[in-house]
Amino acid sequence: MASPLIGITTMNAxxxxxxxxxxxxxxxxxxxxEAGATPVLIPSAMPDDGVDALLTRLDGVLFSGGGDIAPEYFGGAPHPRIGGVDPERDALELALLRRVVEDGVPFLGICRGCQLVNVGFGGTLYTHIADQHPGALKHDYYPDSPRDLLVHEVRLKEGSRLAEIVGVEVFRVNSLHHQGIERLGDGLEAVAYAPDGLVEAVEVPGHPFGMAVQWHPEWLTAHATARALFRAFVEAARGSD
Known part of the structure; x- marks a missing residue:
């Protein structure tokens, strides 16, 4: 079987x-x-027709983690912990998100990628969860803990695609973020929650594979749930070529 070509967004550094x-x-x-894909890196610096050129070749897109999204995109409150903002990356990824949604290209968002999907659908973010989400758990275990440390449970919505993929409705995840979804974007479905009520995963109903998670499954491939998620994404991308 052909190995699907999946683009991964990157950071300027x-x-x-x-x-x-x-x-x-x-x-x-x-x-x-490991899940059977051929990854390619997507730079944030692209020509005007770069998104079109990419999507004629890619079978899927992974929106990776990284710095915070500029709060101007969602009317976010200023906070001293906001960091790593990259306007070039924000612009490229939001344009790319619009196209993969419109064209039905399979995509997976991880951490920042989950927040990006929410912002792209008109949602808002907590610019610092600990100060803004009542009763918040600790979510920012980076950089003081191992990236694969399982720190809290997520509870999945029964019957959601994510629950069907991983085969369980409750499991433990890592947590490496200080921002998160506040108001859910229009057209998204929240399909997983942390014990404090924070949204931990979203899906795009009716899309061939439109999904984003707030944790970092790429560090958890020793666990069956993470492997199942990447396999399902790669299979969806394989079916799109």
Missing amino acids: LRHDGLAAVSLLRRYVIALT
Whole structure:
């Protein structure tokens, strides 16, 4: 069977010598490769017709984690913990999201990618969960804990596609974020929640595979739930070619 080509969004970064670089943690590549895909990196610096050129070749898109989305996109409250904002990346990813939704291209959002999907559908974010979400759990375990540390449960909506994929409705996940979904975007369905009520996963009803999770499954491929999620995404991408 053909290996589907899945694009992964990336970060703008500086090398140790000050040179500009395109950056992505390798765990995304490993998770997709193990699930049977051929990953390619999507730089944030693209020509005007770059999104069109990409989508003539890609079978799926993974919106990866990273810095915060500019609060101007969702009317977010200023907060001193907002960091890593990259206007070039925001613009590219929101344009890419619009197209994959319109064209029915399978996509998966992870952490920032989940927040991006919500913003792209007109939703809002907590700019710092600990200060703004009543009764919030600790969600920002990075950088003081291992990235694969399972820190809280998520409860999935019965009958959701995500629940069907992973085969269980409650399991434990890692948590490496300080922002999260406040108001759900129009056209999205919340399909997983943390014990404090924070939305942990969303789906796009009727889309071939439109899904995003707030945790980082690429660090959890030792667990069956994470492997099942990546396999389902890759299979959906394979079916789109």
